[in-house]
Each structure stands twice: as C-alpha cells, then as structure tokens.
Amino acid sequence: MSVTAPKGFKASGVAAGLKTSGNLDVALLLNDGPDATAAGVFTANRVKAAPVLWSQQVLKGRAVRAVVLNAGGANACTGPAGFQDTHRTAEHVAAKLGGMGPGQVAVCSTGLIGERLPMANLLSGVDSAVRKLERTGGDDAALAIMTTDTRPKTTVVEGDGWTVGGMAKGAGMLAPAMATMLCVITTDASAGGDALHEALTQACRVTFDRLDSDGCMSTNDTVLLLASGASGVEPTQEELTEAVTKACHDLAQQLLDDAEGHTKKITIEVVGAADEQDAVEVARSIARNNLVKCALFGNDPNWGRILAAVGTTSAQFESDELNVAINGVWVCRGGAAAEDRSKVDLSGENISIVVDLNAGKQTATVWTNDLSHAYVHENSAYSS
Amino acid sequence: MSVTAPKGFKASGVAAGLKTSGNLDVALLLNDGPDATAAGVFTANRVKAAPVLWSQQVLKGRAVRAVVLNAGGANACTGPAGFQDTHRTAEHVAAKLGGMGPGQVAVCSTGLIGERLPMANLLSGVDSAVRKLERTGGDDAALAIMTTDTRPKTTVVEGDGWTVGGMAKGAGMLAPAMATMLCVITTDASAGGDALHEALTQACRVTFDRLDSDGCMSTNDTVLLLASGASGVEPTQEELTEAVTKACHDLAQQLLDDAEGHTKKITIEVVGAADEQDAVEVARSIARNNLVKCALFGNDPNWGRILAAVGTTSAQFESDELNVAINGVWVCRGGAAAEDRSKVDLSGENISIVVDLNAGKQTATVWTNDLSHAYVHENSAYSS
Incomplete structure (x- = not known):
C-alpha cells in the first residue's frame, strides 16, 4: 500500500x-x-x-x-x-x-x-x-x-x-x-x-x-x-x-x-566513543574503506584494514586501546591480535563489526555493503 | 642502480x-x-x-x-x-x-x-x-x-x-x-x-x-x-x-x-581554485569517488558523477560556474552539458580530467586509477 x-x-x-x-x-x-x-x-x-x-x-x-x-x-x-x-x-x-x-x-x-x-x-x-x-x-x-x-x-x-x-x-x-x-x-x-x-x-x-x-x-x-x-x-x-x-x-x-552489486550487508557499530560524532566518523571511515569492503567480499576477516581506517579519523582514541569484533569474535584487543581470526565465520550475508574505542560511552551504527565485481560491473556500464 | x-x-x-x-x-x-x-x-x-x-x-x-x-x-x-x-x-x-x-x-x-x-x-x-x-x-x-x-x-x-x-x-x-x-x-x-x-x-x-x-x-x-x-x-x-x-x-x-588492478591512469587537474587547499580537496574528492572510477573503467565520460563529487567538498565555487574537460573535450560548461560526450576518446590508458572552479587562480594535480574487477579480485584475496 x-x-x-x-x-x-x-x-x-x-x-x-x-x-x-x-x-x-x-x-x-x-x-x-x-x-x-x-x-x-x-x-x-x-x-x-x-x-x-x-x-x-x-x-x-x-x-x-x-x-x-x-x-x-x-x-x-x-x-x-x-x-x-x-x-x-x-x-x-x-x-x-x-x-x-x-x-x-x-x-x-x-x-x-x-x-x-x-x-x-x-x-x-x-x-x-x-x-x-x-x-x-x-x-x-x-x-x-x-x-x-x-x-x-x-x-x-x-x-x-x-x-x-x-x-x-x-x-x-x-x-x-x-x-x-x-x-x-x-x-x-x-x-x-x-x-x-x-x-x-x-x-x-x-x-x-x-x-x-x-x-x-x-x-x-x-x-x-x-x-x-x-x-x-x-x-x-x-x-x-x-x-x-x-x-x-x-x-x-x-x-x-538492494544496493548495487552487494553480496554482504555490513553493520558497523562503534561503541565506547567520547561522543556520537566520533562514533559516526569512525564507523563511516570503515564503511568507505575499499580495502575493508573488498576483504569482506572475499570472506577475509582482515581486522588490520579496519584499524588502518580507524586511524585516519580525528576521533578520540588511543591506538593501543582499540578492540575489534567481527561476527562476535574479538580478533583485536588493545590494538593487537587477540582471538584467532580463523574462528570468524563470514559465509553468511550479514556481517557485524564492532569497534570499541575505549574513550567514552557513546555509540553509533552505520550500515554498508561489500565492494564486489558486480558493483564495478554495474557502475562501469550505467550510462552506456 | x-x-x-x-x-x-x-x-x-x-x-x-x-x-x-x-x-x-x-x-x-x-x-x-x-x-x-x-x-x-x-x-x-x-x-x-x-x-x-x-x-x-x-x-x-x-x-x-x-x-x-x-x-x-x-x-x-x-x-x-x-x-x-x-x-x-x-x-x-x-x-x-x-x-x-x-x-x-x-x-x-x-x-x-x-x-x-x-x-x-x-x-x-x-x-x-x-x-x-x-x-x-x-x-x-x-x-x-x-x-x-x-x-x-x-x-x-x-x-x-x-x-x-x-x-x-x-x-x-x-x-x-x-x-x-x-x-x-x-x-x-x-x-x-x-x-x-x-x-x-x-x-x-x-x-x-x-x-x-x-x-x-x-x-x-x-x-x-x-x-x-x-x-x-x-x-x-x-x-x-x-x-x-x-x-x-x-x-x-x-x-x-603499478597500482593494484588498474587499467587507467587518471590525472585530475583542478584549476581556477581560490587556494591550493581547495584545489587539492576537489581533486581528491574525485579521485576517491568509486562511481567516477568505475565509469572510467567502463570508458564512460560520465561528467555528472564528477560534478556530484565536487559538490561534496567545502571548496569555494558556484555550481553553475563549473567547467569540466575529459581528455581535452569540455563536456561541461557553466555546470551543464556542453560539448558532446561522444567526442571523448577514453580508449587509451591515460585519462586527463580538468575541473575549472572559476573561483581564483590556484591549481593542483592529483593522480589516481580506475576501479576495476582486478582491484576487487586482488584485494578480496590478499591475506588468504
């Protein structure tokens, strides 16, 4: 209706x-x-x-x-x-x-x-x-x-x-x-x-x-x-x-x-932020990072690329206090490797990323997709 | 040596x-x-x-x-x-x-x-x-x-x-x-x-x-x-x-x-900027725009996507004074269509984009690549 x-x-x-x-x-x-x-x-x-x-x-x-x-x-x-x-x-x-x-x-x-x-x-x-x-x-x-x-x-x-x-x-x-x-x-x-x-x-x-x-x-x-x-x-x-x-x-x-050419739906939740704006900035920097998006397309829990994206922001955090979970597995704690990345199951369509900035109590969630061959194909042929 | x-x-x-x-x-x-x-x-x-x-x-x-x-x-x-x-x-x-x-x-x-x-x-x-x-x-x-x-x-x-x-x-x-x-x-x-x-x-x-x-x-x-x-x-x-x-x-x-998976080398020159920082910001916004990069991979002189990228910046310009040339063809003048886009030859490896902000005399050049299937492939399989 x-x-x-x-x-x-x-x-x-x-x-x-x-x-x-x-x-x-x-x-x-x-x-x-x-x-x-x-x-x-x-x-x-x-x-x-x-x-x-x-x-x-x-x-x-x-x-x-x-x-x-x-x-x-x-x-x-x-x-x-x-x-x-x-x-x-x-x-x-x-x-x-x-x-x-x-x-x-x-x-x-x-x-x-x-x-x-x-x-x-x-x-x-x-x-x-x-x-x-x-x-x-x-x-x-x-x-x-x-x-x-x-x-x-x-x-x-x-x-x-x-x-x-x-x-x-x-x-x-x-x-x-x-x-x-x-x-x-x-x-x-x-x-x-x-x-x-x-x-x-x-x-x-x-x-x-x-x-x-x-x-x-x-x-x-x-x-x-x-x-x-x-x-x-x-x-x-x-x-x-x-x-x-x-x-x-x-x-x-x-x-x-229904996003063009996606194979994964990715929910990025930033917690422990000093304020909501910091949380959004960090989440968006991950959502826009082509290397993160390609890695998830390839079922690769490459948390290093997530940290590299976080590092480009002006949000309040210390790099050795960052924690990252992918689909519930805390692959990074204190800015370094924690649980074994092989435990992360990325075979499904939905992926959850949680980044804890350890700098406060605010949170924000941003939704994005992976970057796939189909996205490139669809967008290289749109106007022709 | x-x-x-x-x-x-x-x-x-x-x-x-x-x-x-x-x-x-x-x-x-x-x-x-x-x-x-x-x-x-x-x-x-x-x-x-x-x-x-x-x-x-x-x-x-x-x-x-x-x-x-x-x-x-x-x-x-x-x-x-x-x-x-x-x-x-x-x-x-x-x-x-x-x-x-x-x-x-x-x-x-x-x-x-x-x-x-x-x-x-x-x-x-x-x-x-x-x-x-x-x-x-x-x-x-x-x-x-x-x-x-x-x-x-x-x-x-x-x-x-x-x-x-x-x-x-x-x-x-x-x-x-x-x-x-x-x-x-x-x-x-x-x-x-x-x-x-x-x-x-x-x-x-x-x-x-x-x-x-x-x-x-x-x-x-x-x-x-x-x-x-x-x-x-x-x-x-x-x-x-x-x-x-x-x-x-x-x-x-x-x-x-030698950039991963590129098929095109793209030179983005911003001219007529109020200051060099504006010129760099505009050029970088185009260089980072996935839709522009996909279009150029597909040999599509999609100048509308270039203007959409320029519009996300804080540089000094009026949208109805923007000119864009792709490989020497001024496809956009005064923020609207000008020369026929079919005149643009994108078959070669090198692509030149010139954006005239009509807001001053400063310039900057940024170099980038297209976004291709090969980029997605290479970066979805890097750590595996």
Whole structure:
C-alpha cells in the first residue's frame, strides 16, 4: 500500500517513455486533506538538481498538496533550462489537479545526471497519472520511481488510529547526507509543519544518514513527509517521531538490501566513543574503506584494514586501546591480535563489526555493503 | 642502480623466508659517509606500525647510518611485543655493522597488518644482508621490498657533480598523507639535516601526497632521505629540493603505473581554485569517488558523477560556474552539458580530467586509477 496506506492520499504510477525499458517512470501523489502539512530534507551535496532546488523552496511553506516524481533522468546539472523544466512540471500538475498552486507541488527526479528531461513525454505522463490517481495507487508509484533498484521499497507503520506509509528508491550513489535518493512518507495523523520537520530530521539522522553503501552522495536526494490529518488523530511528538523513524529505518534497510552489486550487508557499530560524532566518523571511515569492503567480499576477516581506517579519523582514541569484533569474535584487543581470526565465520550475508574505542560511552551504527565485481560491473556500464 | 647510484652507499637484498614465495624480502642500506644526515616523513595514520614509531624517534636526531627494510609483514597492530621486535632488529643491525648505535638505524616493514614477524628468520636475513652489502646492491634492495608490486621502482636524478637515487614500493593502500608506502632516497650531496628535511617535505607535498590510488592510508608509510656527502658537492637548497622532487615524482608515477588492478591512469587537474587547499580537496574528492572510477573503467565520460563529487567538498565555487574537460573535450560548461560526450576518446590508458572552479587562480594535480574487477579480485584475496 506504500504511500496510500494512510487515509487522505491517492497515488498513481504510469509509463511515460522516460525509461527506455518502457517500465513505469512517472509517479504522482495527491494529498486530499483535510490538512496539507509537510516537511522535507534534501541532499547536502552543493551541486543540487533542479527539482531539489525547487522542492526546497516549496517546503519552506510547510504545505504540499502533491508530489510528482520521475525516474529516467535526474534533471541535475542542466542549468537554468533544467530548472524551468521543473517549474513547468509543477505548474502543469497544479493546473491539472486544480485547487492548488505550483508552490504546493514538490518535484523529485532520478536517473542520469547532465541531460535534459524529454518534457513532452513527462507532461503527457503527468496527464495519465492524474487520470489514474486512486486510493490504492501507492504500489504503482513505488514501482515508477525505481532506477537500478531490483524491487520497490515500501513501508507501513500503524499508530493508534493513524498510519504512516512510505516509499523509497535507491541502489547506488548511496551515502546520503540528510537524506537518501528519493523517499516519500505519508501519514493521516494530524500534525503541524514543525512537528513533521522535527520527526523527519530526527528520523533521518539515525536511519538514512547512517547508510553509506558506496560513499557517493547524490545530487537529488530528497525525503518528504506529508500529513493529511484524515485520521483525525493528533499523536504526541514522541509518537510521531517514533513512527516516522520506524518507517525510515525500514526503508533504509530495504535500500541496503538492494544496493548495487552487494553480496554482504555490513553493520558497523562503534561503541565506547567520547561522543556520537566520533562514533559516526569512525564507523563511516570503515564503511568507505575499499580495502575493508573488498576483504569482506572475499570472506577475509582482515581486522588490520579496519584499524588502518580507524586511524585516519580525528576521533578520540588511543591506538593501543582499540578492540575489534567481527561476527562476535574479538580478533583485536588493545590494538593487537587477540582471538584467532580463523574462528570468524563470514559465509553468511550479514556481517557485524564492532569497534570499541575505549574513550567514552557513546555509540553509533552505520550500515554498508561489500565492494564486489558486480558493483564495478554495474557502475562501469550505467550510462552506456 | 637505485639507492646505490650516489657515492657513499652500499645495499643488498636477501631472501629470509618472510615471503611464502621465497623471493627476496629483506633489504639493507648502509651510508658509508662521510656524512650521515637524514630526513624522514611518515604516515599521518594515527594507527602507526612499530617500525614507524621507531624510525620517527631515530629521525629526530637527523642522523641515519643504516636502513633495514622487510616485506612479508607490516609489524603494525602488534602491540608492545611488536615494538620490541623492531628495537631488536635495529640493535642487531647496529651490532653486525659496527660503528653505529641502534639509534642510527631506521626500520621499515610492509605486508599484512596484525601479525608478529618471524624474528629468527628476520635476524638471520639481516646477517646475510650484511655479508652481501655492495656498491651495486641497490637493485636487489628494491626487489626485496616489493609486496603486491609487479616490478621494482627505482630512480636516479643527476645533479652537477652529485646524484640522487631512490627506491620505493607500493601498489595498494595508496593514499599517503605525508608519505607513501616505503621509499628510500639517497644522495651523495653534502647537506645538513634541516636542508634535507626542507627538500623532502616540499617534494612529498607535490608528489606522494598527490597520489591517491584507492583512498586507503597505510599504517606503515615512510619516506627517508639519506645524504652521504661523498660527492663533496654542496648544492643550494633550491637545487636539492628540485632534484629530490624529481626523484619523488618519478617514483610516485611508477607507483601509479603499478597500482593494484588498474587499467587507467587518471590525472585530475583542478584549476581556477581560490587556494591550493581547495584545489587539492576537489581533486581528491574525485579521485576517491568509486562511481567516477568505475565509469572510467567502463570508458564512460560520465561528467555528472564528477560534478556530484565536487559538490561534496567545502571548496569555494558556484555550481553553475563549473567547467569540466575529459581528455581535452569540455563536456561541461557553466555546470551543464556542453560539448558532446561522444567526442571523448577514453580508449587509451591515460585519462586527463580538468575541473575549472572559476573561483581564483590556484591549481593542483592529483593522480589516481580506475576501479576495476582486478582491484576487487586482488584485494578480496590478499591475506588468504
């Protein structure tokens, strides 16, 4: 049910010819209200796609009536003309749906960077999408935003008389800073824009922001949260944040499950840190280390490479007080070899790395993948 | 002739059984003088190998009579016992050679992290190496320090009546900060320790520090510069720095030529930067971007990924003023598509990327490689 699980939302997904495969490629989401509050977080990349620049402006008003999303082209690095394409898309959606201005229409795009969108296709796709809008359209919408994803990502979290739904896409360029590729979360809870913003930023901080598949930050990352208020229930801030975090966590794990060319899912937990920022910095330095990622692809519990990665950070630690466990085996204690590395069983898909900095009590977890032949293959052939 | 090209040096390389292949694995370099001035730069990794900790102390005295190097084990993350192994090695070398204390013996190790060295093998290897020392031993020494290198790296730079020689090893974990894997440079010039230090730090800043093959910083990186004074010539600081830079540049390019699993050598030149630090940050962000590296492996001039990498930096620029050329074709101007990407010929081994930030007049060049199946293969099977 995806984004249409909560009351007050309609969605659709259509094939507009943006993908050469002929698959669904334009998604539309309508918030029927009564409320139209919204919050958004966007990529920290300083090279931002036109739809990101547009939607950032829209979200300043904390009111979104519709979201139009397309795959088959990122509309990034397309200059002023590309921005006008986005503006025109929002105007077209607002005119076709009625009852809203273009300033209440968020736009998201994903696909190849640096090429203009085929606007005739896109706008006629919007027309079809408007006609096909329905209360059960969330699954089609989730299909339409896929690029190299092998499967759609959706989630539903039930509150007490209210619901959170969501969809996301993303399989590469997955090192979001404030957000991941594209993600739309809906709720029929009644909540103001500030409450939504608080819930979304808290949720992203410990979910999408902790996902680092390949260290590459997209130009198009967007996470939107829309509330219709159709349930008539107003949850507390804590309840709202908890439900949104659960939805984001579920979608982030689905992104990890479908990351390009991975054979392993790696959970990196840093404990004993002086502060949370130290813990995140250390975990991310391991997640981004190609030699660590190749070793795990090869089922090699090469903890020396983990220590070499930790050593590149500015976190508080002494190198002779570092402990490392791989899948529960403490292969390194006090910065030197401890339990026999041959005890580590890396044959499964899930790998757990725990690094104890022995410098405090804070912790953080980052999720990543291994670096495989398939990743290289997929990413050396993407635009050709 | 490697490190024995300058007068006043003897060297040797022997097989001590540290490499399972039975190849040469222990190298020894002796400075016969009359001078014994020296300088060194070491890895910025905070997890430092025992030989790095030892040699840093030795170099504080700016006097080095001998350098002993081994492959087949990095002696990193080996705790206090590993440090004692290094100390004992220096003592053994000093005792066998005579005329020096252990505090004048630098030690370098390379190989797998986290395992103790087989000391009986190493010390008997030192005995053989002492016996085999000769004026023409530089080439054997260069062979003995190889790990995954496919060929030795040596250089000779001729001054006016004086000479600089050098050897280096390194093919992976190549993102030196202040140095690269292992490198020893010799000269028969007459130069004080401060002059050597000035020449070496200046040379490393624009050579080894600009090499970023895989973003992974080693625990053992060491570059040593030893002067014998045997030529009787005292070059100016400028002449010395120039010759040492030339030697370092030559060796850095040889490291790049032999980087693990590469199919392309990529030169990233950032121009129009507000300052040199900005230029280096931008060039390095591109050099470390796996999606850019995969694209170039696949002969894909995917400039959008280059802009996405630039956007992650804190350098001064406006995203709509960025220009990018690949192999001389300006595929991006003003942050958007310009010349047709199909004009870019990526069939050769050498790729040039120029990024113009349009924010000033400073420039920097960083060298890197593509990310290939062979890199993944080699680094998923290294310790097994």
